[in-house]
Amino acid sequence: MDDPRIQEPVGPEPGAATAPAPGTPSHDTRDHDTRFFGQPWALAHVFGVEMWERFSFYGMQGILLIYLYFSVADGGLGVDQTIAASIVGAYGGAVYLSTILGAWIADRLLGAERVLFLSAIVIMAGHIALALLPGFIGVGVGLVLVAIGSGGLKATATSVVGTLYRPEDPRRDAGFSLFYLGINLGAFAGPLLTGLLQDRLGFHWGFGLAAVGMAAGLLQYSFGRRGLPAEAGVIPNPLPRSRYPLMIGIAVGALALIVVLVLVGVIRADNLALVVIVAVIAAAVAYFAVILSSRRITTVERSRVWGFLPLFLTSVAFWSLYQQQFTVLTFYSDQRLDRNLFGWEMPVPWVQSINPVFIIVLSGVFAWVWTKLGERQPSTPVKFGLGAIVMGAAFLLFLPFSGGGANSTPLLAIIGILLVFTIAELLLSPVGLSVTTKLAPERFHTQMVALFFLSVSLGTAVAGQLATLYDPENEVPYFATLGLIAAGVGVALLVAVKPVLALMKGVR
Numbered sequence: 001m002d003d004p005r006i007q008e009p010v011g012p013e014p015g016a017a018t019a020p021a022p023g024t025p026s027h028d029t030r031d032h033d034t035r036f037f038g039q040p041w042a043l044a045h046v047f048g049v050e051m052w053e054r055f056s057f058y059g060m061q062g063i064l065l066i067y068l069y070f071s072v073a074d075g076g077l078g079v080d081q082t083i084a085a086s087i088v089g090a091y092g093g094a095v096y097l098s099t100i101l102g103a104w105i106a107d108r109l110l111g112a113e114r115v116l117f118l119s120a121i122v123i124m125a126g127h128i129a130l131a132l133l134p135g136f137i138g139v140g141v142g143l144v145l146v147a148i149g150s151g152g153l154k155a156t157a158t159s160v161v162g163t164l165y166r167p168e169d170p171r172r173d174a175g176f177s178l179f180y181l182g183i184n185l186g187a188f189a190g191p192l193l194t195g196l197l198q199d200r201l202g203f204h205w206g207f208g209l210a211a212v213g214m215a216a217g218l219l220q221y222s223f224g225r226r227g228l229p230a231e232a233g234v235i236p237n238p239l240p241r242s243r244y245p246l247m248i249g250i251a252v253g254a255l256a257l258i259v260v261l262v263l264v265g266v267i268r269a270d271n272l273a274l275v276v277i278v279a280v281i282a283a284a285v286a287y288f289a290v291i292l293s294s295r296r297i298t299t300v301e302r303s304r305v306w307g308f309l310p311l312f313l314t315s316v317a318f319w320s321l322y323q324q325q326f327t328v329l330t331f332y333s334d335q336r337l338d339r340n341l342f343g344w345e346m347p348v349p350w351v352q353s354i355n356p357v358f359i360i361v362l363s364g365v366f367a368w369v370w371t372k373l374g375e376r377q378p379s380t381p382v383k384f385g386l387g388a389i390v391m392g393a394a395f396l397l398f399l400p401f402s403g404g405g406a407n408s409t410p411l412l413a414i415i416g417i418l419l420v421f422t423i424a425e426l427l428l429s430p431v432g433l434s435v436t437t438k439l440a441p442e443r444f445h446t447q448m449v450a451l452f453f454l455s456v457s458l459g460t461a462v463a464g465q466l467a468t469l470y471d472p473e474n475e476v477p478y479f480a481t482l483g484l485i486a487a488g489v490g491v492a493l494l495v496a497v498k499p500v501l502a503l504m505k506g507v508r
Helices: 027-032 042-069 081-110 112-132 135-162 172-201 203-227 241-263 269-293 299-326 328-335 348-376 380-396 411-439 442-467 476-495 497-504
Strands: none
Touching (some): 042 081, 042 112, 042 135, 042 172, 042 203, 042 299, 042 328, 042 348, 081 112, 081 269, 081 299, 081 442, 112 135, 112 203, 172 348, 269 299, 269 442, 299 328, 299 348, 299 380, 299 411, 299 442, 299 476, 328 348, 328 411, 328 442, 380 476, 380 497, 411 442, 476 497
């Protein structure tokens, strides 16, 4: 099968890999470069572009939903809340879905470093469109560009960081920890500053600040990118030029199909999340089918892919609730939360800066606990099951405050609920990426990582679709049903731990 999303790896053509750039540092130089908190100096530039990308991404997302559903008199577009939630969910799902496209372009056409750089430019253009173009034109152009760009950057940034170290470099884990810190610093600061600017000057000023943040990261990276090692620019599996016309034809055909579906009314604003859900399910089924049916994987590898399937489904259930931070929690913060701080009303987007603070504080604690426990730590299926149960419990914690009026929920209650969100995230999200690389067949390593991102994509789109069912006047059924379903999924996985581990063939 020769599909732009699903590729069975083949060896690179002779001489096709990208040649090292002039002045590229050697392995020995990298080994002795400790200028960035004991890490290679090049990490500072990838850290910077990722931090500012997260600043712009979460800063924009923090005000996107309220921009859509606030009245025109309040500076918004006056969209119905259910449609606004569907748009935000579809956008979030499209970001993770587009990581597949970004990874394919990096692996087959341009290399990870070039895709990262170009993606940053596309993201900045998207934020500029949101800031300068009026109404729905700005939303449409801006969100498409940001989704494609963020997917491309997310697919390649981790790969580029990995090229800064030899596999046996003892600084590697600490370097990734610094990189993760940059992500969460951006996620913390983005909603705070864009939310404040939106509250004081208007939505387009907030979108404009997101564009400025991305420009800052791009500027820093453009100066530092030539200091990256040659491996960052290598194209691992170059697409033969004879196949270029076929790929161009597929791309043009896909784009034309989307345009036609929009024009005939099949794809509409009110069903965008559902469209993304269908697309992601189709992509995930195709990925699993290609990997499991391949003759290039061993019996053990095939069993491990089957073992990944229940983890994939649990991940979807988890993200379906977790990603409602950007939909239902935003509605709740606007309509139920007491945001009064000593006589000053806190902007709605500031609530989204609470989770990154807990991530920064607790990620080190969880890493210490797992290290301390060593071989005695829970297996991956147990961690996944607990993550889903804790996430379900977080939704059930809304119940004591359901049915109240405006400003009826104390801020401290939301802080506590988001602490539970964070604990659930740390039980599942970093563990998920780690186990995916362990379970991946040798010839489908990247595709398995893409499958994990597809679970995030599907969960995010489902979160948007579920948010259309949220009724502020009758909250108890919503929070109770979803909380119990998520907890039930977690319990089911805990019950099935032994057979799942048996399929995973020695991977814990």
